[in-house]
Amino acid sequence: MPFPDNKLTVRSPADLVAAVPYLLGFRPGNGSIVVIASRDHRIVFAARGDLPAPGAPARQLLDLAAHLVPIVRRQQPITDLMITGYGDADHVDPALRAVAEAFTAGGMTVRELLRVTGTRVVNLTCDNPTCCPPQGIPFDPTASLIAVQATAAGLVALPDRAAVAARFAPVTGAARDDMRRAIDGAATRLKTVNAAGGAAVDEAGAQAVRHALRHHDTRLTDDEVAWLTLLLTRTSVRDLAVDLTQPHDQHVTFWADVTRRAHEPLVPAPATLLAITAWRCGDGALAALAAERALQVDPAYQLADLLLQALHAGLPPSTFDQATTSARTDPSTQ
Structure with a gap:
């Protein structure tokens, strides 16, 4: 989804995760992957997909990456990507890394890989425990400044696709x-x-x-x-x-x-x-x-x-x- 007019100021991984539902129009559920493309620190595009179920053949994940890469590449020029997955570590982390490798192989820069598990955000691209502890950092999307900005801008995040x-x-x-x-x-x-x-x-x-x-x-x-x-x-x-x-x-x-x-x-x-x-x-x-x-x-x-x-x-x-x-x-x- 392209964004001609950005109205949210994202300063941290927690901000980015809080912004995703407003960028998509709904809150992604477990098993989702969201690729956000930016151009000179400005979000210009977001794409969401469903990760293959745990234990699914590896081919399905490769097919997902093969679908996402040309979609995002078509948004050029872009400077970097942020990829967020939703769910448990065993399911999401390997999938995030595999999709990131596909984008890197396609000549695009992946700046951050984030996993959202419950109310915690884990940064897979930062190994500094001071700012990015392995257990993640807690966040409350409804109480964030992003939610206030989004509401003021008239943006809405429905609970899910069914809504x-x-x-x-x-x-x-x-x-x-x-x-x-x-x-x-x-x-x-x-x-x-x-x-x-x-x-x-x-x-x-x-x-x-x-x-x-x-x-x-x-x-x-x-x-x-x-x-x-x-x-x-x-x-x-x-x-x-x-x-x-x-x-x-x-x-x-x-x-x-x-x-x-x-x-x-x-x-x-x-x-x-x-x-x-x-x-x-x-x-x-x-x-x-x-x-x-x-x-x-x-x-x-x-x-x-x-x-x-x-x-x-x-x-x-x-x-x-x-x-x-x-x-x-x-x-x-x-």
Whole structure:
């Protein structure tokens, strides 16, 4: 995940560990590895992965390193890396050293290897017991200055990835039943518009998208969500929504709400719009989970698939936007 504007001041390994949840958007659990790239003492990128389970074949760890190294190298120029692993020493320490060796072999400098076990941070690259005791140093992420800075900057660290996904989890019960009834009415309305031709549908879609985004701070009615999500199944309408959606938190919240309330078959478009908006805002975790949600409903949904590939490759949103814009304006791709 790239960071165009750093808002946290990291002065020590404990600060770095306290900052990681705010950089990712959630607190990594045991078995996680986080690679942080910096450029002239400024954090510019963070990538998280899952370590192979204890006792897994060594090939799996090599595959993880082979996946991470090109992603981080793509962020050049970078000056050094800090790698943090979460869990017990027997599991994490060998894995950290193996991944660090892969980065070093790739021509990158690993400045620090840190292990987080419970509420202690162990520095594997410092053998001075005065500043880096073998048992680690205690830290309380919630009481650190980093937590204060992050809160003041409007950054949030959710408990885990499940909490991130809960932001757009589908509605249930009466709310779901109400949306199904709204969809029936919107489908009847769309038949009438379809009879007037594609241009009429595009115009209706443009009006719905502009109205919704203009009033993003007011929760849409069920009828408005049903109408909007039906129209978003038309590629031209969805692409207009991509262009008009702005990279700010209010539009993230808006598309999360629309995704939650969308009728299941209509989820891919709003979920992909949520993913794109979150990515543009620097929230890679939310972006990836939203894209995965779109593909869960429709594995062939191309825009979500392309976006997820770009996220996994560590590309910046600007590259993705340029590529999709070029594809839309190239007559050979129409």
